[in-house]
Amino acid sequence: xxxxxxxxIGVDLGATTVKAGVVTKSGFIPDQLSVxxxxxxxxxxxxxxxxxxxxxxxxxxxxxxxLGIGIGTPxxxxxxxxxxxxxPNFTDWAKVDVAKQIRNKFKIPVYIExxxxxxxxxxxxxxxxxxxKDFLFVIWGTGIGGxxxxxxxxxxxxxxxxxxxxxVSIDYNGRLCNCGNYGCIESYVGQRYLSQRTKEILLATPxxxxxxxIEKLVDGDLNLLDxxxxxxxxEEGDPIAIGVLEEAGTLLGYALSSILxxxxxxxxxxxxxxxxxxAFVYDAIIKSLRSRILKPHKEGxxxxxxxxxxxxxxxxxxxxxL
Amino acid sequence: xxxxxxxxIGVDLGATTVKAGVVTKSGFIPDQLSVxxxxxxxxxxxxxxxxxxxxxxxxxxxxxxxLGIGIGTPxxxxxxxxxxxxxPNFTDWAKVDVAKQIRNKFKIPVYIExxxxxxxxxxxxxxxxxxxKDFLFVIWGTGIGGxxxxxxxxxxxxxxxxxxxxxVSIDYNGRLCNCGNYGCIESYVGQRYLSQRTKEILLATPxxxxxxxIEKLVDGDLNLLDxxxxxxxxEEGDPIAIGVLEEAGTLLGYALSSILxxxxxxxxxxxxxxxxxxAFVYDAIIKSLRSRILKPHKEGxxxxxxxxxxxxxxxxxxxxxL
Numbered sequence: 012x013x014x015x016x017x018x019x020i021g022v023d024l025g026a027t028t029v030k031a032g033v034v035t036k037s038g039f040i041p042d043q044l045s046v047x048x049x050x051x052x053x054x055x056x057x058x059x060x061x062x063x064x065x066x067x068x069x070x071x072x073x074x075x076x077x078l079g080i081g082i083g084t085p086x087x088x089x090x091x092x093x094x095x096x097x098x099p100n101f102t103d104w105a106k107v108d109v110a111k112q113i114r115n116k117f118k119i120p121v122y123i124e125x126x127x128x129x130x131x132x133x134x135x136x137x138x139x140x141x142x143x144k145d146f147l148f149v150i151w152g153t154g155i156g157g158x159x160x161x162x163x164x165x166x167x168x169x170x171x172x173x174x175x176x177x178x179v180s181i182d183y184n185g186r187l188c189n190c191g192n193y194g195c196i197e198s199y200v201g202q203r204y205l206s207q208r209t210k211e212i213l214l215a216t217p218x219x220x221x222x223x224x225i226e227k228l229v230d231g232d233l234n235l236l237d238x239x240x241x242x243x244x245x246e247e248g249d250p251i252a253i254g255v256l257e258e259a260g261t262l263l264g265y266a267l268s269s270i271l272x273x274x275x276x277x278x279x280x281x282x283x284x285x286x287x288x289x290a291f292v293y294d295a296i297i298k299s300l301r302s303r304i305l306k307p308h309k310e311g312x313x314x315x316x317x318x319x320x321x322x323x324x325x326x327x328x329x330x331x332x333l
Numbered sequence: 334x335x336x337x338x339x340x341x342i343g344v345d346l347g348a349t350t351v352k353a354g355v356v357t358k359s360g361f362i363p364d365q366l367s368v369x370x371x372x373x374x375x376x377x378x379x380x381x382x383x384x385x386x387x388x389x390x391x392x393x394x395x396x397x398x399x400l401g402i403g404i405g406t407p408x409x410x411x412x413x414x415x416x417x418x419x420x421p422n423f424t425d426w427a428k429v430d431v432a433k434q435i436r437n438k439f440k441i442p443v444y445i446e447x448x449x450x451x452x453x454x455x456x457x458x459x460x461x462x463x464x465x466k467d468f469l470f471v472i473w474g475t476g477i478g479g480x481x482x483x484x485x486x487x488x489x490x491x492x493x494x495x496x497x498x499x500x501v502s503i504d505y506n507g508r509l510c511n512c513g514n515y516g517c518i519e520s521y522v523g524q525r526y527l528s529q530r531t532k533e534i535l536l537a538t539p540x541x542x543x544x545x546x547i548e549k550l551v552d553g554d555l556n557l558l559d560x561x562x563x564x565x566x567x568e569e570g571d572p573i574a575i576g577v578l579e580e581a582g583t584l585l586g587y588a589l590s591s592i593l594x595x596x597x598x599x600x601x602x603x604x605x606x607x608x609x610x611x612a613f614v615y616d617a618i619i620k621s622l623r624s625r626i627l628k629p630h631k632e633g634x635x636x637x638x639x640x641x642x643x644x645x646x647x648x649x650x651x652x653x654x655l
Contacts, residue, residue, distance in 0.1 A: 087629045097629055145491040157595070161491070168597020169467040169483070170630075178627050179591040181505045182516075183584065192590065192625045194504075262505070268514065269501040273479070273592055275490020303514045305500050307409045307419055308492075 020068055021329030022061055022082040023126065024109075026050045026100035029057075031064035032322070033072055034329030038137035040322055042071065053103045058112055065117060079120035080113060081331035083129030083324045090171035093123055099154075122331035127174060128165045129327030130319075131158025134280050135165075136330050138318035143278045147270060148317070149176065151263070152283035155197040159274060177201070179266045196266035200259040202285060206236040209255045216251065224249035238285045246289050253291070260292040264299030264314075271312070272305050282317030342390055343651030344383055344404040345448065346431075348372045348422035351379075353386035354644070355394055356651030360459035362644055364393065375425045380434055387439060401442035402435060403653035405451030405646045412493035415445055421476075444653035448472075449496060450487045451649030452604055452639075453480025457487075458652055460640035461602045469589070469598050470639070471498065474605035477519040477585075481596060499523070501588045518588035522581040524607060528558040531577045538573065546571035560607045568611050575613070582614040586621030586636075593634070594627050604639030 021040075023030040025048060032043030044067055049056045065080060086098030094106045110123040124132070131148035134140040140148065144163055150156040155177030159166040166173050177197035178190050185194025198204060210233045213226065222231065225244035229235040244252035267279055279300075281293075297314045304312060319326060343362075345352040347370060354365030366389055371378045387402060408420030416428045432445040446454070453470035456462040462470065466485055472478040477499030481488040488495050499519035500512050507516025520526060532555045535548065544553065547566035551557040566574035589601055601622075603615075619636045626634060641648055 159595075170597050170599070172627075172629055173595065173597035175594040175597075175627055175630070178594045179501075180587065180625070181502065183503045183587040190627055192627075265502065265505040269591065270595055272497040272500045273481075273495065273595065275492050275495035275497075277492070303502070305494075305497055305512055305514075307494055308497070 017078055018072065018076065019078045019329040019332035020065060020080045021325035021327070022064065022080060023129070023324030023328055024048060024057070024061065024082060024084045024098075025126070025324075026085065026098070029060050029064050030325055031061075031068060032325040032329070033068055034326055034333070036333055038133070038326050038330075040325060042068070043322075043325060044068070050101045054101075054107045057101065057104075058107075058109065061109070061113060062116055065113070069117075074117070074119070077119060079122065079332035080117065081129070081328035082109060082113065082121065082123045083126040083328040084109065084123060085126050087170070087172040088123055088125050090167060090169065095123065120332065124165070124328070124331055125158075125167075125171070125174075126324055127156035128158045128167065129331070130282055130317075130323035131160055131174075131280075131327070132165055132330050133319050133323040133327030134282060134317050135160045135163055137326055138323065139280045139315050140278075143280075145276055146278035146280050147176070147267070147274065147276050149263075149267075149279060149281045150283035151200070151281055151285040153202045155201060155263075156283075157270075159276075176266065176270055179269055181262060181265050181269075196263060199262045200285075202238050205238050205241060205255060205259055205285070209236050209241055209251065210234075212251050212255065223251060225252050238288065242288045245291075256288055256292045257295045259285075260288075260295030261299040264296040264301075265303055267296070267300045267314075268303035271300070271308060275308065277308070277311045277313065279314045280317050281314065282319070282323055284321075286316055339400055340394065340398060341400045341651040341654035342387060342402045343647035343649070344386065344402060345451070345646030345650055346370060346379070346383065346404060346406045346420075347448070347646075348407065348420070351382050351386050352647055353383075353390060354647040354651070355390055356648055356655070358655055360455070360648050360652075362647060364390070365644075365647060366390070372423045376423075376429045379423065379426075380429075380431065383431070383435060384438055387435070391439075396439070396441070399441060401444065401654035402439065403451070403650035404431060404435065404443065404445045405448040405650040406431065406445060407448050409492070409494045410445055410447050412489060412491065417445065442654065446487070446650065446653055447480075447489075447493070447496075448646055449478035450480045450489065451653070452641075452645035453482055453496075453602075453649070454487055454652050455641050455645040455649030456602050456604060456639050457482045457485055459648055460645065461637050462600070465600045465602075467598055468600035468602050469498070469592060469596065471585075471589075471601060471603045471608075472605035473522070473585070473603055473607040475524045477523060478605075479592075481598075498588065498592055501591055503584060503587050503591075518585060521584045522607075524560050527560050527563060527577060527581055527607070531558050531563055531573065532556075534573050534577065545573060547574050560610065564610045567613075578610055578614045579617045581607075582610075582617030583621040586618040586623075587625055589618070589622045589636075590625035593622070593630060597630065599630070599633045599635065601636045602639050603636065604641070604645055606643075608639055
């Protein structure tokens with residue numbers, strides 16, 4: 012088959028699943044699979060899971076036609092030795108040379124990069140960022156991650172740890188973040204917090220035996236709340252859901268204004284699970300960003316939705332090879 | 334004279350004065366002068382003042398031995414056409430092509446760069462940053478400016494406006510900044526605010542007819558307060574002066590942690606008028622920075638004092654040529 016002639020494998024390692032896909036030079040994914048990453052069982056087991064996905068692909072696609080393997084991973088990927096350091100939610104993982112071990116196993120080129128950076132690269136090459144030379148990519152999901160695209164390339168920073176925009180503090184006396192800092196934007200707009208905040212407001216709202224739209228969507232079980240449901244309720248006009256998402260967008264805009272002032276960027280591309288939120292959330296982000304950014308930086312400021320959805324990780328990882 | 338054989342002219346344009354110096358290849362300044370910049374009289378007059386300083390130098394040093402002229406200026410220097418846009422505190426100045434006009438006048442190479450970037454370049458080549466490939470330069474004076482040095486070069490950003498670290502907000506509900514944003518670090522630790530805050534505390538402190546050290550230094554006239562006097566009082570053990578400076582250092586550290594998380598830098602070099610503050614202020618900065626920065630970024634974090642003082646602007650401007 013023609014599409015098989017030159018392909019790369021993109022591996023998207025997450026704390027829950029390993030996703031791997033066959034990726035063509037035009038960024039198309041003819042085939043992909045997903046397995047449990049077994050992150051709590053230590054690096055050796057995780058590596059075995061990655062190897063399994065690649066072997067599955069090589070069972071169907073000719074290994075000699077594979078250009079190489081790209082891996083996207085949480086944590087910091089060291090700029091000096093490409094080791095993966097301290098990925099959050101992975102047990103017993105200080106520093107592991109994932110790329111080297113996969114290379115030793117399959118004897119083909121293996122490249123590795125931080126997962127947010129991979130998604131940024133994918134959007135730059137094949138997605139919403141294709142028309143922009145420079146932009147800030149935001150992953151808005153459980154946490155907030157980022158990737159800085161400068162002159163169509165990822166800015167990795169001197170140590171490989173650049174773009175940690177989730178840990179820009181918007182209030183030095185604010186909420187305690189998992190990272191130990193106070194007021195990190197992640198602790199205000201991350202997925203878990205959005206659900207928790209919605210729940211709190213619902214519980215504090217006087218009951219008159221009428222379920223709100225959002226309560227109907229979860230059949231009264233507020234532990235089922237997630238950003239998708241909150242977004243759906245907002246689309247249906249639920250004022251609490253609208254309020255929570257609008258507030259989150261406004262706060263995210265505040266953080267973005269500080270970041271763009273430092274980096275001199277004008278375009279923000281938002282991906283990740285929460286990026287599917289309704290258009291009014293984007294309006295809130297851009298409104299607060301434009302109200303706070305320095306005047307000389309204001310011209311041309313745009314906030315747009317990513318295009319590749321949850322395939323960005325696989326495509327970006329494969330792009331390291333392509 | 335040997336030092337004359339190859340020299341550049343560095344011009345440091347400020348809202349108060351134009352400083353110009355003869356700068357040798359080793360970053361030495363054998364001669365310099367300073368005139369009123371007449372910033373309130375419009376661009377034509379300011380340009381005339383710059384031309385005057387250069388003519389003064391050419392009266393003493395052979396123009397044919399001059400390699401070129403470098404100019405450091407407030408405001409954004411456009412990356413596309415090198416015009417100087419909206420320098421704060423300059424009257425009737427939207428967009429002026431300073432470099433072109435000086436080039437037309439003297440028929441030698443003229444380069445122009447933002448003043449904070451010039452000072453960062455000077456510290457990178459000849460000052461405190463000489464041993465660091467990558468660092469954040471901070472100008473701590475009336476305002477807070479910054480320059481990002483990556484791989485020994487200045488990061489100008491896609492539009493020439495990078496490094497505006499003074500407008501990183503540490504509190505989205507905080508103090509109103511001159512720029513229109515709330516909580517900008519500049520509005521908490523800028524020179525004017527430090528004096529104002531010291532004055533407020535002194536006025537609110539119960540009097541028992543004993544002058545504090547700081548009041549003695551200004552002979553009771555609190556309008557004379559400035560960071561130099563506050564620093565001197567702190568050195569002499571004045572608790573109010575110590576408190577104000579320590580708080581400023583702590584808040585600056587908070588802002589720096591957000592910035593270093595995004596840029597992946599480990600070294601901060603602080604210049605500008607307030608950088609002469611006592612060592613305990615640096616201790617406060619580094620303590621708060623280390624307490625807030627992401628763990629993977631913490632190793633090797635350093636905050637050091639700039640070395641070139643107020644000659645950094647002239648040297649950095651000349652470095653554009655050298």
